Amino acid sequence: MSVSPIHTRIWHEVPEPNNPFAAKAARCFGYDVYGEILGRASWAQMIYLLFKGEVPSTAQATLLENLAVALANPGPRDPSVHAAMCGGVGGSPAAASLLAALAVGAGSSGGARDLYLALTAWSQLGPEPDLWLDSWRGWIDSPPVRPDEAWPDAGHPPGFDPNGVTTATTILQTLECLASTRAGPRLPWLLAHREDLEARARLPISIIGVAAAAFADLGLTPDQGEMLLLLLRLPGAAVHALEQPTYGFKQFPFYPVELLDDPMTRIEK
């Protein structure tokens, strides 16, 4: 019985003459990875090539590079990093801490699914920026009916911060920096119309909203953006997971509990 090969448009290897499992050369979308890309390309250029199959323009590479810097560490208050620290502090395997960060950081509120939905909205906008504001307003007012799926409803428009009061300074700085790369029309448009959208949503935009506009300018699909966001936020999860054991578990918060349904209390009553 013949077995289907693994099909790929991404990666092409040439075997060593003495070992069918070792590569003499590897090409990524036709480019020689170890003979030409290595030593010349930046990490952002390689990531763009992997996701898009083409060499990025200077503006696109700069945007992805800056986005990667902005997303690298959500910080220890972020639920995904908190989850990674729960792995680190107890001595779980490194992969467990990253799995924890991925699972928590995948969510539809502040996570990769949030970005997927926001990027879906961007991808459904037409080519005319003059129409985008009305489209976004309609989308905020009447979000599309979602299919039955296990992702819980976030309860807020994707790309906005449900607990925000005003747009955080760090998010404004990120938006301004990314928009200045001029890699596409959406980030500058978002910079110009942010307050309109926020007034409509009655919420400030989140880092997810900024990242979604950036991914849209890079031409990523919602599936690609969701995946890449998960990847780009892992460095912070990793280092915070590594850091916690150096403090020890006694210095990691273990919260007091208020148990509302306690059989012992019922007996005493």
Add this chain to the structure above:
Amino acid sequence: MTDEFSHPLKAHVGRLVTSVGAAFPGERAVFRGHDLHHDLMKSLGWFGLCVFGITGRQFSPGQLRVLEHNFVVTSYPDARIWNNRVVALGATARSTPTLSLAAGNAVSEARIYGRGNEYRAVAFFKRVHDDLAQGVPLDESLKRYQATQGNFPGYGRPLASRDERIEPTMAEARLHGLDQGPHVKLAFKIERHLLSQGRPLQMNQGALVSAYAADFGFTPLEFNLMYHCVFLCGMQPCYVEGLSKPAGAVFPTQISDVAYEGPPARRWPESYTD
């Protein structure tokens, strides 16, 4: 402007307010209002505790047996199956059992099988059942579903047509007098209806257990939580055997086993300009 003290999250800072339970190390543990070690342990097994923890409700022994039965009949220790393969690859790469199983279980949340399929199937049966209760003809209800939600979850199986797990599951349910619930009957009715329309989309086990879940009152989310590890017993042997073989010996892939279908060889730009 909201000042920092009126922020809605402030009330949640630095404490856990809970009704589901808590551990008091050295003393006791409370599980949904019961003493875990002196109350629930006497009355519930692992499976009963599992569904009680998720739903806060207790189920009849027959219902638990039907649900647990599926953990047995769907545990295939076949490392070719995608989620099991993840576990076997974990073993061959000498990753840990727990990491491998966690990944295998996460991968089981697929759209075309496993958790994604079951989530949609429970919701599907509830929707159609509600439609019929309101007098909507079955054909119209199915068309309505297809227009808004797409294909019928649990009908048509990725790798085969007949699902060999259905018969033993129905036999187990018959033993407990649970095989004639409204959603289970509806599941078979839909299969017959599709067949009569020239669409031989046979029901798979995911649909049947989802129909039982709907009959027993589970929401899609509750059922997802309960069945998250339903494939587990098929995965563990794949890990054990993978570990017994030389490292890398589970599905080793030669370079010639990969078919490249991308652009031809080209040169990376010498100088990087637009």
